Structure formats: structure tokens, C-alpha cells
């Protein structure tokens with residue numbers, strides 16, 4: 001595969017979406033409708049030849065459907081149907097948040113700004129005395145669903161080990177634009193630093209669209225916010241880093257992103273042209289994807305990881321075995337889950 005920099009020059013990689021990925025992985029029903037043009041060997045069958053010769057209306061429609069399917073994580077879940085996967089994800093989040101609020105000392109709806117949606121929740125470890133590490137979570141849901149009140153998966157296993165957990169709210173679309181959400185997350189993190197200036201590190205974790213918002217923090221201008229947060233690590237889980245493909249899917253309907261909005265809010269595009277980091281750029285950035293995430297999510301994560309490396313960041317890449325887009329994050333309810341362990345190891349070994 002071409003490196004990220006070459007990708008920027010030629011045709012966008014998602015425009016020549018790999019035929020391999022469609023045919024060898026779990027095949028969503030929509031893809032089964034594809035004409036024989038896409039054979040693994042790349043040969044064009046006679047059916048498709050005749051189809052290609054005629055001015056058929058289907059090719060753009062099919063390409064759009066392919067693109068949308070790639071960006072609908074629920075279609076790639078193996079063990080459950082799409083609806084059931086989304087339902088289970090919500091249920092797990094809801095249960096975990098209720099438990100967290102019932103059993104953990106917390107400060108809820110702490111304002112980080114004047115906006116109605118500028119709120120965060122903080123959950124504390126039991127015997128909190130002295131400086132704490134702060135694990136700050138930014139939920140996913142395509143910038144148009146999800147809430148801090150229902151997605152606090154990791155509170156129990158992390159607070160049990162002495163980590164404070166912050167769950168950050170932001171104004172999802174259509175209320176919020178991408179620019180506004182990025183600004184909110186920046187202000188939210190600045191406020192954690194201001195409130196706890198002697199923290200043992202702020203660790204950012206985002207899932208899916210939340211990983212995008214977390215990654216945008218690598219570009220934040222903290223001077224404008226009057227404080228530099230003590231960032232010590234990033235966990236970017238099943239994220240999106242190049243938003244342009246999404247402009248061409250129905251997922252953009254509530255987001256109303258123009259190609260320019262997508263470009264400005266794409267850490268992949270921005271970091272490709274950003275100055276290189278000094279070699280001692282301190283904290284680790286873990287780019288993490290699930291084995292059963294869609295091929296486009298794999299491509300986006302891998303290319304972002306490569307761009308980080310080329311930019312001098314301390315990045316690593318992790319594909320988590322046998323988890324899909326939703327399990328990868330809801331399993332943070334479990335203390336023995338591999339990602340829970342990676343997070344704790346990163347925080348306490350202080351890489």
C-alpha cells in the first residue's frame with residue numbers, strides 16, 4: 001500500500017477501495033449485490049463487460065453503497081445483527097454508567113465553559129489522596145449520537161486501580177458542528193488541567209468519532225487556552241482520521257460538512273503537512289483497531305499511525321484480536337480485558 005504522503009498526492013485511497021477487503025471479509029448483504037466487476041483476481045467477467053458497455057445507472061449508486069457500508073460499523077459485527085450490536089452497546093454503556101454513579105464518588109455535570117453542553121463528569125478512585133492520573137474519555141457515535149450519561153464503560157476497572165476518570169460531553173450534530181466539537185474538547189481538557197494542576201498525567205481516550213476528536217488535540221493551540229495540559233498518553237480506539245469519505249455518505253446529513261470542513265478537521269491531512277515533532281515528543285500515542293472493524297477503519301488507523309511515525313510522534317499500532325467496533329470499547333467494563341490492561345500499563349509505567 002502506498003505511504004500516507006503518496007496517498008495525499010494520487011487518487012484518494014477510499015476511492016479505489018480494495019476489492020480484496022470486500023470479498024474476503026464478512027460480506028454485508030449490500031456488497032453481495034455487487035456486479036462481477038469486482039473479482040478477487042481483478043478479471044472482468046462477461047456480465048460486467050456488457051454492463052460496463054451499456055450506460056447503466058448502477059455504478060455510482062453501488063459505489064456510494066459500498067462507501068456507506070464501509071463506514072457503518074454495525075454492518076461488520078460478526079456475532080450479532082447490526083441492530084442488536086447497537087442495542088447491546090447502548091445497554092452495556094447504560095448499565096456501566098448507572099453502576100459507576102451508584103458506587104463511585106463523582107462530580108457530575110461540571111461545567112468547562114459557558115455553553116449548555118460544556119459539561120464533564122469526574123469519577124474518583126476510592127482512596128484518592130494526592131495527585132491522580134486522569135483518564136479522559138470522548139465517546140463515539142459519528143458526532144451525532146451518544147452521551148456522557150450513558151457511555152462511561154471504564155469507570156469501575158480504572159477507578160479501582162487509582163485512576164480518576166473524566167467523561168467529556170460535547171454538542172453532537174445537528175446542534176454542534178465539527179469545529180465546535182473540537183473546540184469543546186480542547187476547552188474540556190484545558191479545564192481538567194486548570195482544576196487539577198498537580199495531576200499525574202492526563203490520558204486521552206476516544207472511541208470512533210471520539211478518537212477523531214482526541215486526535216485533533218495533537219493539533220491544539222494550548223497557548224490560546226492559557227494552559228498546557230499535562231498530556232501523558234493517547235488511546236485512539238477504532239477511529240476516523242480522514243473525514244473526506246464521510247462527506248460522500250448519508251452520515252454527513254446531520255453534520256453538513258463541506259469538503260473544506262472535512263479537510264480542516266482531518267488530523268490525517270493536517271499532520272501530513274505539519275512540521276515534524278522534536279524527537280523527544282514525550283507521550284505515547286496508541287492507535288488501536290479491532291480485528292472485526294471494517295476495512296476502511298483498518299486503513300484509516302494504519303495510515304494515521306504511519307503519518308504519526310513519519311511526523312516524529314511516539315506512536316504504536318495495535319490490532320485487538322477478535323473484537324468488533326463496539327466490543328472493543330464496551331469490554332473496558334472488564335478489568336482483565338486486554339485494552340484495560342494496556343491502559344493501566346501505559347498509565348503506571350509512565351512511558
Ligand SMILES: Nc1ccccc1C(=O)C[C@H](N)C(=O)O
Pocket residue numbers: 071072073074075082086140141142145146208209
Ligand atoms: N452508535 C455508534 C456508537 C459508536 C460508533 C458508531 C455508532 C453508530 O451508530 C455507527 C452507525 N450508525 C452504524 O450503524 O454502525
